[in-house]
Amino acid sequence: MRARKQKAEAEGAYSQKEKELRNSLLLQVANIPGGESIKKCIQCGSCTGSCPVSYTMDITPREIIALFRARDIESILSSRTIWICASCYACTIRCPQGVQVTDILYALKRLAIEQKIFPKRFPVYSLSKSFVYLANRYGRSYEPGLIVAYFLKTNPFKLLGMIPLFLKLFFKGRIGILPKKIKGSKNFSKILQEAEIMEMVVPVVES
Amino acid sequence: MEYTYYPGCSLEASAKGYDESFRFVFQALGLKLLELEDWNCCGATYYMATKETISLVISARNLALAEPYGHDLVCPCSSCYTILYKTNHILKNNRIMKAKVDQALKKDDLKYNLGIKVRHPLEVLVNDVGLETIVSKAKVSLAGMKIAQYYGCQIVRPDRGLDDKENPQMMDSLFAALGAENVYFPMKVRCCGGMLMTTYPDVALKLNKKILENAHQNGANLVLTTCPLCQINLEAYQDKINKKFKTELHLPILFFTQALGLALGGDPKELGIQRSLIPFRTKENLLEVTK
Structure with missing residues (x-):
């Protein structure tokens, strides 16, 4: 027992995986203006109390930070919480310590995607992917295309249920027949390709 | 400008x-x-x-x-x-x-x-133009409108110092100056769920039900929004909410610029009001012409 404890202390008590996840997360958090305030959390629970959807989360926003401290990022990444957050920022504005809770949840979402820790046909990721595909291709979003692509990826049968609403909106002139494309779409893809590379670039942190 | x-x-x-x-x-x-x-x-x-x-x-x-x-x-x-x-x-x-x-x-x-x-x-109108100028250019009084001013999340959050984060007043003061009545509406900055309506509809329907019910119970005959996603969530899913929660909600949801346009003498058609799924009957609500 004692030997194990000593060994753990020598390794800083982080498993290899935890170390990796921690570094990626801290790098992301460093990009958020005010992100360093994550260290100042006093576990008061204002975030959880303010959250309109915390009732349906498996790990509440306060517990997210507690788990981060307890060196268990893996549990956070496999939670429902990071996906159910609608990014309303109620937690962020009420935090007495200035913790940027919403932006930290964004960072966790990105990390989970990077690590592919989510179920197949997972709704939030599928919607994001459909959206990104359309935005890249046309430079603009296209609502009907987004909904169709999303339901084809998750549950095609639910698409039928959307038809009455589509028709109603269509007759009110609120749905475009074809997606609009930006003029500079060729150059736009060049920008995107370069941005994709920049996404991978990890900066050397200045001392 | x-x-x-x-x-x-x-x-x-x-x-x-x-x-x-x-x-x-x-x-x-x-x-x-x-x-x-x-x-x-x-x-x-x-x-x-x-x-x-x-x-x-x-x-x-x-x-x-x-x-x-x-x-x-x-x-x-x-x-x-x-x-x-x-x-x-x-x-x-x-x-x-x-x-x-x-x-x-x-x-x-x-x-x-x-x-x-x-x-x-909204902020440009209130800060750059000013309520006095807007009121002086108004042609129609909005008396009769009982408005639940729904700001949603992203106007006041995260904090940009534009308005009160918990109880914003920009729309309230604008429409009060134009003769409308603002109903008591504590849900004015509560989240509508945004894209959760597609990904987790059960959660989003519940959020929208709470907001709409709050507006209805406080006597609103109109909800104004500043956000396309809030507008469609609150408007297009009222049928589903009524069915699921056995409520009888029937609230028109307009953009704040549509109501403001009416006050400035705009025709409902050029303001796109006929595009609403839940009809807003302008004649019933616009009682007097001031100028």
Whole structure:
């Protein structure tokens, strides 16, 4: 027992995986203006109390930070919480310590995607992917295309249920027949390709 | 006063009425609008949640395109407003991100020099034009409208110092000055769930039910919003909410510029009010003509 404890202390008590996840997360958090305030959390629970959807989360926003401290990022990444957050920022504005809770949840979402820790046909990721595909291709979003692509990826049968609403909106002139494309779409893809590379670039942190 | 206009994808489709009424209001108040040419999608929360750098790059393309116009960039869609504002904020505060974004924009010979101010029309109207001027140009009193002013999330959050974060007053004071009655509405900044309506409909329906019920119980005959996503969530899913929770909600949901347009003498048709799924009967609500 004692030997194990000593060994753990020598390794800083982080498993290899935890170390990796921690570094990626801290790098992301460093990009958020005010992100360093994550260290100042006093576990008061204002975030959880303010959250309109915390009732349906498996790990509440306060517990997210507690788990981060307890060196268990893996549990956070496999939670429902990071996906159910609608990014309303109620937690962020009420935090007495200035913790940027919403932006930290964004960072966790990105990390989970990077690590592919989510179920197949997972709704939030599928919607994001459909959206990104359309935005890249046309430079603009296209609502009907987004909904169709999303339901084809998750549950095609639910698409039928959307038809009455589509028709109603269509007759009110609120749905475009074809997606609009930006003029500079060729150059736009060049920008995107370069941005994709920049996404991978990890900066050397200045001392 | 001149502004550059960033419509965003929703205002070309499901929120067409927002675009129409927004243009009308600005014109009626003598503000010049120039639409940003060849703007692209801001990426919304979808992009921000998956690829941060790319999200910042595509938003920054819009900022770079807008810079030569030399005016503030006005974004009516709450989501576009938040994303573009946030991008601007990050680029101004994070040199590494700025360098990455510059590198990508260079591929299209674009450069963003941090010279843009991103603004929401509600705030432009209240701060730049002022209530007195708006009231002096109003042609129709809005007496009879009992409005639940729904700000949603992204106008006041995250904090940009524009208005009170918990109990914003911009829309309330604007419409009170125009003769409407603001009902007590504690849910005015509660989240509608946004894209959860697609991904987790059960959760979103419950959130919307709470908001609508709160407006209804306090006697509202109209809900005003500033956001295309809130508008469609609150309006298009009322049938489903009624069915699921056995409620009898039937509240028209308009964009704040549509109601303001009526006060400024606009025709409901040119303000896109006929595009509503839940009809708002203007004659019933507009009782007197003041001028």
